[in-house]
Amino acid sequence: MKFFIDTANLDQIKEAQALGILDGVTTNPSLMAKEGITGATNILQHYKDICKLVDGDVSAEVIATDFEGMVREGEALAALNPQIVVKLPMIADGVKACKYFSDKGIKTNMTLVFSAGQALLAAKAGATYMSPFIGRLDDISTDGLGLIAEIRLIYDNYGFDTQILAASVRHTMHIMDCAKIGADVMTGPLKAIKGLLKHPLTDIGLAKFLEDYKKGN
Numbered sequence: 001m002k003f004f005i006d007t008a009n010l011d012q013i014k015e016a017q018a019l020g021i022l023d024g025v026t027t028n029p030s031l032m033a034k035e036g037i038t039g040a041t042n043i044l045q046h047y048k049d050i051c052k053l054v055d056g057d058v059s060a061e062v063i064a065t066d067f068e069g070m071v072r073e074g075e076a077l078a079a080l081n082p083q084i085v086v087k088l089p090m091i092a093d094g095v096k097a098c099k100y101f102s103d104k105g106i107k108t109n110m111t112l113v114f115s116a117g118q119a120l121l122a123a124k125a126g127a128t129y130m131s132p133f134i135g136r137l138d139d140i141s142t143d144g145l146g147l148i149a150e151i152r153l154i155y156d157n158y159g160f161d162t163q164i165l166a167a168s169v170r171h172t173m174h175i176m177d178c179a180k181i182g183a184d185v186m187t188g189p190l191k192a193i194k195g196l197l198k199h200p201l202t203d204i205g206l207a208k209f210l211e212d213y214k215k216g217n
């Protein structure tokens with residue numbers, strides 16, 4: 001299972017990278033705005049800065065909603081660094097653009113996926129990654145994890161190569177449930193990733209080991 005961090009915050013990316021468990025980064029226009037990164041030039045520079053911090057794939061989202069615009073923006077993003085994955089919205093022109101980039105060997109991430117039908121289309125268009133937003137489904141009392149399971153079944157039925165990238169992960173249990181279902185990738189906040197570390201018996205056990213060591217020395 002690949003671990004991506006879902007942020008445009010450089011300090012958090014550095015911290016996750018330093019743990020040695022990070023496989024990539026996902027961003028979106030909202031996450032960029034949250035860090036105060038605005039304007040095309042600054043956004044492109046920020047992607048370059050993120051690529052310098054990590055070894056893996058970095059998803060960079062297009063703003064255009066028409067095919068030609070997506071192709072133009074996607075090509076500019078892909079030219080920044082081989083790590084860049086062109087992130088495209090799950091609309092008709094996004095699917096067309098996904099097929100265009102797949103045919104050219106450029107990595108893609110179909111985003112804003114909320115149904116198994118959309119996931120099937122993304123796979124048919126040759127997407128590298130396909131991002132179902134599980135937290136946002138949970139927000140409207142719809143089973144986000146159930147969607148991951150449904151897509152896993154469909155992709156396995158046909159051996160699609162598209163990787164299921166569980167997105168809008170909100171907490172540590174989402175990560176564990178996605179791992180059990182077999183999501184290929186999860187992208188989540190640093191806090192959810194660090195939550196995997198925690199167990200009181202680890203802390204108690206370590207304190208006892210250190211105390212006993214001191215007694216004997």
Ligand code: G3P
Nearest residue numbers: 006028135136167168187
């Ligand atoms: O990976 C998608 C993500 O950025 C959306 O997360 O928490 O805004 O639903 P959220």
